[in-house]
Amino acid sequence: MAMTNHHFHSQSPGAIDPNSGYNSATRTFHSLRPPVPLPPPSQPLSITQYAFVLLNSSTSFSHDATSFLIDAASGTRVSYSQFIRKSQSLSDSLVSKFPQLSSQDENQNVALIISPPSLHVPVLYFSLISMNVIVSPANPLSTQSEIAHLVELCKPVIAFVTSSVAKQIPVLPLGTILIDSPEFLSMLNSSKACEIPKQVLISQSDTAAILYSSGTTGRVKGVELTHRNLITVIANLYHNKRESIDEEELSVALFTLPLFHVFGFFMLIRGFALGETLVLMERFDFVKMLEAVEKYKVTYMPVSPPIVVALAKSDIVAKYDLSSLKLLGSGGAALGKETSERFMARFPTVEISQGYGMTETGGAATTMSDQEESKRYGSAGRLAANMQGKIVDPGTGEALPLGQQGELWLQGPNVMKGYVGDNAATAETLTSDGWLKTGDLCYFDSDGFLYIVDRLKELIKYKAYQVPPAELEHIIHSIPGVADVAVIPYPDEDAGQIPMAYVVRSPGSNISESQIQNFVAAQVSPYKKVRRVAFINSIPKSPAGKILRRELVNHALSGASSRL
Incomplete structure (x- = not known):
């Protein structure tokens, strides 16, 4: 296949600082990675x-000989050749049953997919995408009203769901297929599957997937990602793979991630492109995860930060042989320096690579490419190849010079087409010249490393000061006796808002409110002090590990003594 180098923009190299990638003339940051074909x-x-x-x-x-998928619980394996056969068989069965499903014109059809992680989900993705059907996977925990909202957004003609969800799906033009039914299994193993697949011509500008943004602000939005967006993401990950880890032996990745979330979605395709073996867990369980690492000799895990915290702190970890583990890829939220250091002290031979991405960028927009970069604790890495960034003053919309904090804007061939069925939200998020406003308060350092301060919308406004909850959470996490924490804005008559911490104590810990407040006060400016502490059994989080602050704010405001 002919590959060509496309610079996303013609650049005048003279003006770009080779250390930071910053061009002072345009106030734009450029990727320091070699261009990816x-x-x-x-x-x-x-x-x-x-x-x-x-x-x-x-x-x-x-x-x-190589297994592509393994079910962690049952040990069932699907080799690459079996996987390709099943995907082909499913496509053939679907085409003969629903000839109108696969389309060659502008009017692509959408398939809604609601299922916990299973060996069938990757087959479904590959089969439908190769037929030019847009896949739209959603959280299996969605309520009936949430599903109704998704259906309204993506307008699916067909749904693939497990029987437990079926009754929540409205009537669709081509109906609903149960993934756990004998009918579906026979579609995967139809002997009629043609040896030579019917080639559907698919344009790179066609939509491949509609994924849902986590909806931590406002209602859930459907992010439209094209084949080109995903090709860019996978090309970057493929061409910047870590030789030290990928070449020595077969890479075995354990997926603790939901496959409907962008992180799980693009990591699945990456795993296939790299010929890796992926171990899937139907539902996350920390002990089962440790068992799977030991049993399947897992070398790599894409994880969310709460899992890194648990690995660094939990006593159970010592009972398992985790010596095969070489690398954790952490995404979904920022990882604090204390957590990284504590993890490295316990697992000196395991690298943690952090990245930053959004559903709207189809995956990683910044990455760490080697061990040296991984030592930049607290950073989210450097801009991926083909990407550009700007730090913008949220008030004036002006691009800021190097070292200043502002809203991160991103541009590149992996930035989404837009939000499906929501032109207003698309116009608010994408500028006319293709910059994506991330809503994150960030800065780049003089070596081009990105640091995420917090979500702009989540900053606590104390008097005239802005307090990032994430900074306080990192400090409280480092206190022995604290298992988990979330900091929220609490309304206050004098100050407007004050920082309030919800804390989960470690088993056996009886750490007090005043101990936490004094510990934080010793390390921060007076306006950042935590002024209220409540103890709670667990912090509510999204499947990607993001804290659901809205739930905690509602909990605090209802004066709830009820336990979450």
């Missing part, structure tokens, strides 16, 4: 075809 945009190519091309470019790879 991308296929010409006009070439018909789907993300699944592209993943096949990358997979087959590895000569030593055996489709029959």
Whole structure:
């Protein structure tokens, strides 16, 4: 396949600082990574075809001998050749049953997918995407009204769900198929599957997936990602893979991530493109995760920060042989320096690589590419290849010079097409010249590393000062006796808002409100002090590990003595 280098913008190299990637003339940050070759945009190519091309470019790879998927609980394995056969069989069965599903024109159909992680979900994704059907996976814990909202947004013609969810799905043009039914299983193993797949011509500008942004602010939005967006993300991860880890032995990745979330979604495609073995867990359980690492000799885990915290702090960890583990890829929220250091002290041979991305960027917009970069604790890495960034004053909209804090704006070929069925939200988030406003307060340092301070909307406004909850959470996390913490704004007549901490004590700990307040006060400016503390059994979080602050704010305001 012909690959060409496309610089996303013509750059005058003279003006770009080689250390930070900052161009002072345009006040824009450029990626310091070598440019990654991308296929010409006009070439018909789907993300699944592209993943096949990358997979087959590895000569030593055996489709029959290598497991692509393993079910952690049952030990069931699906080899690469079985996976490809099942995807092909499902496509053939769907085309013969619903000839109108696969379309060659502008009017692509959408398939809603609601299922816990299982060996069937990746087959569904690959099968539908290769038919030019837009996949739209959603959280299996969604309520009936949430599902109704998603259906309104993405307008699916068909749904693939487990029987437990079926009754919540409204009537769709082509109906609902139960993933856990004998009918579906027979579609995966139809002997009629053609040897030569019918090639559907797919334009890179076609939509491949509608994924839902976590909805921590306002209502959930459907993010439209094209094949081109995902090809860019996978190309970056493929060409900047870590030689030290990827080449030595077969890479076995354990997925604690939900496959409907952007992190799980693009990591699944990445795993396929790199010929890795992926171990899937139907529902997350910390002890079962440790058992799976030991049993399947897991080398790599993409995780959310709460899992890194638990690995660093939990006593159970010592009972398991985790010596196969080489790398954790942490995303979904920022990881504090204390947590990273505590983890490294316990696992000196395991690297933690942090990245930053959003559903709206189809995956990682900043990454760490080697051990040196991984030592930049608290940072989210450097801009991925083909990406540009700006730090913008949220008040004036002006781009700021190096070292200043402001809203991060991103531009690159992996930035979404827009929010499906919501032009107003798209116009608010994407500028006319293609910059994505992330809503995150950030800064770049003089070496081009990105630091995320907090969500702009989550900053606590104490008098005239802005207090980032994440900073206080990192400090409280470092206190022995604290298992978890979330800091929220609490209304106050004099100050407007004050920082309030919800704390989960470690088993056996009886740490007090005043001990926490004094510990924080010793380390921060007076206006950042934590002025209220409440103890709670657990912090509510999204499947990606983001704190659901709204729930805690509601809890605090209702004066709730009720336990969450």
